[in-house]
Each structure stands twice: as structure tokens, then as C-alpha cells.
Amino acid sequence: MIVRRLAYAGPLVALLLACTFFALQSPRFLTGANLSLVLQQVMVVGVLAIGQTLVILTGGIDLACGMIMALGSITMSLLAVKHGWHPAVAIAGGMSVTTLAGMVNGLLVTRIKLPPFIVTLGTMNIAFAVTQLVSRAQTFTDLPPLLTWLGHGVRMGNTPIAYGALAMLLLYGFAFVLLRETAAGRHVYAVGNNLESARLAGINTNRLLLSVYMLSGLCAGVAALLSIARTGVGDPQSGQTENLDTVTAVVLGGTSLFGGRGIVVGSLVGALIVGVFRNGLTLMGVSSVYQILVTGVLVILAVATDQWSRKS
Amino acid sequence: MSDPTAPLVLEARGLAKCYGHVTALDGTDFEVRAGEIMAVIGDNGAGKSSLIKALSGALIPDGGEIWLDGARVHFTGPSDARRAGIETVYQDLALAPAMSITENLFLGREHRRPGIAGSLLRVLDRQRMEREAAEHLQQLGIGIRSITQAVETLSGGQRQGIAVARSAAFARHVVILDEPTAALGVKESSMVLDLITRVRDRGLSVILISHNMPHVFALADRIHIQRLGRRAALVNTRDVSMADAVAVMTGAVEWPAALQTNAV
Numbered sequence: 001m002i003v004r005r006l007a008y009a010g011p012l013v014a015l016l017l018a019c020t021f022f023a024l025q026s027p028r029f030l031t032g033a034n035l036s037l038v039l040q041q042v043m044v045v046g047v048l049a050i051g052q053t054l055v056i057l058t059g060g061i062d063l064a065c066g067m068i069m070a071l072g073s074i075t076m077s078l079l080a081v082k083h084g085w086h087p088a089v090a091i092a093g094g095m096s097v098t099t100l101a102g103m104v105n106g107l108l109v110t111r112i113k114l115p116p117f118i119v120t121l122g123t124m125n126i127a128f129a130v131t132q133l134v135s136r137a138q139t140f141t142d143l144p145p146l147l148t149w150l151g152h153g154v155r156m157g158n159t160p161i162a163y164g165a166l167a168m169l170l171l172y173g174f175a176f177v178l179l180r181e182t183a184a185g186r187h188v189y190a191v192g193n194n195l196e197s198a199r200l201a202g203i204n205t206n207r208l209l210l211s212v213y214m215l216s217g218l219c220a221g222v223a224a225l226l227s228i229a230r231t232g233v234g235d236p237q238s239g240q241t242e243n244l245d246t247v248t249a250v251v252l253g254g255t256s257l258f259g260g261r262g263i264v265v266g267s268l269v270g271a272l273i274v275g276v277f278r279n280g281l282t283l284m285g286v287s288s289v290y291q292i293l294v295t296g297v298l299v300i301l302a303v304a305t306d307q308w309s310r311k312s
Numbered sequence: 313m314s315d316p317t318a319p320l321v322l323e324a325r326g327l328a329k330c331y332g333h334v335t336a337l338d339g340t341d342f343e344v345r346a347g348e349i350m351a352v353i354g355d356n357g358a359g360k361s362s363l364i365k366a367l368s369g370a371l372i373p374d375g376g377e378i379w380l381d382g383a384r385v386h387f388t389g390p391s392d393a394r395r396a397g398i399e400t401v402y403q404d405l406a407l408a409p410a411m412s413i414t415e416n417l418f419l420g421r422e423h424r425r426p427g428i429a430g431s432l433l434r435v436l437d438r439q440r441m442e443r444e445a446a447e448h449l450q451q452l453g454i455g456i457r458s459i460t461q462a463v464e465t466l467s468g469g470q471r472q473g474i475a476v477a478r479s480a481a482f483a484r485h486v487v488i489l490d491e492p493t494a495a496l497g498v499k500e501s502s503m504v505l506d507l508i509t510r511v512r513d514r515g516l517s518v519i520l521i522s523h524n525m526p527h528v529f530a531l532a533d534r535i536h537i538q539r540l541g542r543r544a545a546l547v548n549t550r551d552v553s554m555a556d557a558v559a560v561m562t563g564a565v566e567w568p569a570a571l572q573t574n575a576v
Contacts, residue, residue, distance in 0.1 A: 183434065189410065197402070
């Protein structure tokens with residue numbers, strides 16, 4: 001019991017240690033402006049990681065979320081810029097496309113009974129190709145202000161806080177309550193614990209899995225909007241690093257890759273750990289290759305800790 | 313001991329099931345009375361699990377009839393049987409290990425909060441579920457320190473206790489237990505056996521599938537011996553020796569037809 005509680009507190013402790021370390025290394029780290037920047041840097045991966053957490057909790061994995069996000073952002077920019085749709089409708093259109101893509105994943109997993117790894121590996125490539133085809137591999141600029149609105153924000157004293165970062169925190173709060181306080185949320189854990197016993201307990205496991213993959217698609221849609229807001233353009237090359245960064249965030253956050261165990265807020269902490277390391281090492285003038293190296297080591301440490309805590 | 317004049321609660325006639333060329337059920341009959349513990353024994357491949365799956369709705373038989381409480385029933389899935397008041401504890405598949413005892417007890421049947429919080433926002437009523445879980449476990453004499461602890465922190469016997477308690481909490485007619493004492497030590501087994509007796513004493517019928525002859529003979533009122541997809545014999549436990557039961561089960565001895573009807 002104590003060990004499990006520690007497993008949940010572990011990521012937070014790691015985040016605080018990292019913050020302390022970088023605060024000692026660089027006087028600029030612990031400024032409001034810099035922390036706000038970290039939050040903006042992680043908001044895309046953070047929102048994608050909410051969907052990824054849901055999928056991983058059921059014992060699956062979503063390798064396509066980043067590519068589906070790219071498809072969403074291209075759909076939004078294409079509809080708004082090229083076809084002149086009202087930006088709000090273009091946003092809704094993009095989110096519908098990503099949710100539909102999630103539904104395709106869910107249907108392949110539940111109806112055809114294919115392993116999620118294979119399904120999303122396939123749809124990852126398909127989503128990438130479709131994104132390139134419909135955008136003709138071109139970046140969309142001159143987007144209407146509504147599409148980039150989430151990149152603006154409010155100022156608290158000297159610290160700017162982007163609406164997008166607030167949206168991410170709101171979504172985490174929502175996902176936390178959903179998973180903890182509703183039957184559907186608990187059923188996500190039950191399915192990840194043991195799919196067959198959940199089915200025998202009377203849970204409609206197919207419907208649950210389908211909704212989880214659709215929610216992951218919807219998260220990719222929100223992340224698409226955040227990505228547009230952050231960069232100011234619709235970029236068909238986006239989403240490629242985010243795909244696996246979400247898995248890193250979820251695992252660093254203490255959620256088990258085998259499903260059934262974990263908390264969604266941990267994934268926010270996981271995303272922040274990666275963000276803080278990247279930001280801190282940049283401030284220290286360390287090359288970005290080392291940042292990737294550190295991320296890799298962190299992931300292995302996180303999974304090793306998870307396994308070790310389970311055994312004892 | 314159960315009352316031999318008690319009405320039949322669950323009855324099956326001529327159940328048949330084939331998997332390709334393999335005949336799992338070859339017109340088997342089955343019955344259990346109200347408040348009775350009926351053991352089902354049989355060699356591997358005798359059709360025990362197919363019979364149990366048909367009764368619990370996990371398998372749709374090719375032929376035959378199932379009657380529950382005097383009415384014909386057609387189960388198309390485990391939820392049908394559960395709604396009809398038949399609860400099943402599947403071997404190894406009963407619980408979600410990382411979830412709490414309360415969550416496991418109410419899995420798939422959660423209480424929601426009263427008012428808008430429950431109906432519209434679908435928020436769970438944790439306090440009510442925890443209170444009811446604690447009461448229920450206490451009534452069945454299952455001593456658990458904390459009902460919020462994860463099931464994986466419990467011993468094998470305690471886990472089985474939780475699984476049986478869940479079925480007893482929601483069953484209205486019949487509890488089906490598939491090898492409830494397999495993989496348990498002596499002390500843990502006897503704890504589970506006591507629990508099964510208490511479940512029967514609450515007026516529920518218990519169907520006990522077991523390979524463990526001493527447990528069967530210690531607990532069951534009657535024994536259904538399954539062999540080659542059929543009911544080879546239905547006997548009162550006190551009328552038969554363990555050696556005879558095993559002999560019929562393995563086909564070493566044919567149970568005399570006359571004696572069989574007498575026993576019933």
C-alpha cells in the first residue's frame with residue numbers, strides 16, 4: 001500500500017527534484033515567464049497524453065495520436081484558409097475528423113479484434129500519408145485569429161498564461177474526475193485489469209474501448225488546435241515527435257503500460273518532467289541531443305521503478 | 313441438509329452443444345432445488361464447463377431447455393443470466409486485482425449519487441457502496457481490515473471470499489462456483505467452504521463445480537456426475553461413497569438406473 005502510494009508520488013518528487021536542480025543551475029529557470037513557457041511547450045503533448053493515458057489504462061496503446069493530430073490541424077487550416085469556412089466550423093470539422101480517426105482505431109480493435117499496437121501503427125502511417133496528400137505537403141499560413149486564439153492568454157502580474165495551457169489543465173481536471181468518480185471511468189480500469197472478467201461482470205467492453213479510442217481522437221483534435229495556436233501555422237510535419245512523447249509522458253507519470261493502473265494527472269507530471277528537462281538543459285546550454293538522451297534514460301528508469309514497486 | 317421436497321429452482325432438459333466434431337453436451341439434464349448445494353463432478357472433457365456455461369449464459373446451447381423458477385428461459389449472454397438472478401464465480405476471472413474490494417463488489421452495478429450529480433453527471437456514490445460492502449462482508453463473516461484496499465493485497469482465500477460474497481450479494485436464485493477451492497491451502501479452503509454453507513443458509517441454491525472429492529462430500533446435498541456429455545448419475549451425497557462416485561465419474565462402473573431414480 002505504502003509502496004503504491006509512493007509510486008504515485010514518485011513522479012511528483014522527480015519533477016520537484018528536477019526543478020530544484022535547474023533552479024540552482026540557472027537563475028532564469030524559476031522565473032514566471034520561463035515556467036509559463038514550459039507550460040506552453042508541454043501543452044500539446046499534455047493534451048495528447050490524456051487520450052494516451054485512457055488508451056494505456058485499458059491495456060492498449062495509441063501510436064497514431066500525433067499523426068491524427070497533424071491530420072486535424074491540416075483539416076482545420078485547409079477548411080478555414082482554402083475553403084473559406086467560418087473558423088469555428090473549421091475547428092469543429094477538424095475535431096470531427098480526428099474523432100472519426102479514433103473511431104476507426106476503436107472499431108478495428110473491438111470488431112476485428114486486432115492488437116492496438118498493430119492497428120495504430122497502421123493508422124499512424126495512413127494518417128501521415130493522408131495529411132501529406134490533402135495538404136500537398138505545404139504549410140498553411142495566414143490563419144484566421146480564432147484558430148490561434150488559444151496561443152494568447154492572460155497576464156498574472158508579469159507572468160503570461162496562455163489560454164491553451166489553461167485549457168490543458170481544465171481537461172486534466174475533467175479527465176481526473178471522469179476516471180475517479182464515474183462508473184465508466186472505473187470500467188476503464190476494470191478493462192485494463194482483465195478484459196474478460198470485466199465482460200463477465202456485465203460491462204459492455206466493446207462500447208467502452210470504442211469510446212476510449214474516440215476520446216483519444218478528440219484529444220488529438222484539441223491538441224491540433226493547440227499546436228496551431230502555438231506555432232501560428234498548420235504544419236503537415238507536426239505530430240511526429242509527439243506520437244511517442246505521449247507514451248513517455250504517460251509512463252513517467254506512473255501509469256503501467258500493461259494497463260489497469262495509474263492516474264491521469266501523473267501524465268501531466270510526466271509531460272512536465274520532459275518539458276522541464278528540455279527547458280532546463282537548454283538554459284544550461286546543453287545540446288538538444290543530450291536532452292533526448294536524458295529522456296530515454298528517464299523512461300527506462302520510470303518503467304524499472306514501476307516493475308520494482310509491483311514486485312515488492 | 314436441504315429439504316428434499318423443496319421445489320426445483322433451476323432445471324435443464326436435454327442440453328446439447330457441439331464444437332465441430334466434438335460433442336461437449338449430449339442431451340444432458342440438470343436440476344437444483346431451492347436452498348441446496350449441488351455438486352457437479354466429472355472427468356476432464358465430460359462437459360462440466362459447457363454445462364455450467366450454458367446455465368450461466370456464457371454459452372448458447374444447440375438444443376434443450378432451461379427452466380428457472382418454473383419459467384422457460386433463453387440466455388443470450390452472461391448478463392441475461394445475471395438479470396434472471398443467477399450469479400457465477402468464474403475460476404481465475406472473478407476479480408480486477410488492482411481495484412479495491414468495494415469496486416470489485418459493485419463492478420458493473422455501481423450505485424450513483426442521488427439527484428442531478430448521479431443522474432446527469434453520473435457521479436458514483438462511494439460512501440453508500442463502501443457502507444453496503446462493509447455490511448455485506450460482515451454478514452457473511454469475512455474479516456477484512458479495509459474495504460478500500462486493493463484486491464491484489466489479499467490472500468488467495470480472501471480473494472475467493474470476495475468473489476463469492478459478490479455473487480451472494482446479487483444472486484436471487486442460484487450461485488454457481490467454478491472450482492472455488494482450487495489453488496487454496498487447507499485453512500483457506502475451509503474458510504471458503506464455511507462461506508459457501510452460509511450462502512446456502514441464506515436460501516440461495518449453490519452449484520459447486522469441484523475436483524476435490526473431500527470438499528464435495530463435506531458440502532454437497534446432492535451430486536451430479538457428468539460423463540461423456542450426459543448426466544451419468546444424480547445421487548444424494550449420503551447414499552454414495554467417494555469411491556463409488558469416482559468409479560461412476562471415470563466410467564469404471566455404470567450407475568444402476570433403478571438406484572439412480574431411488575436416490576432422486
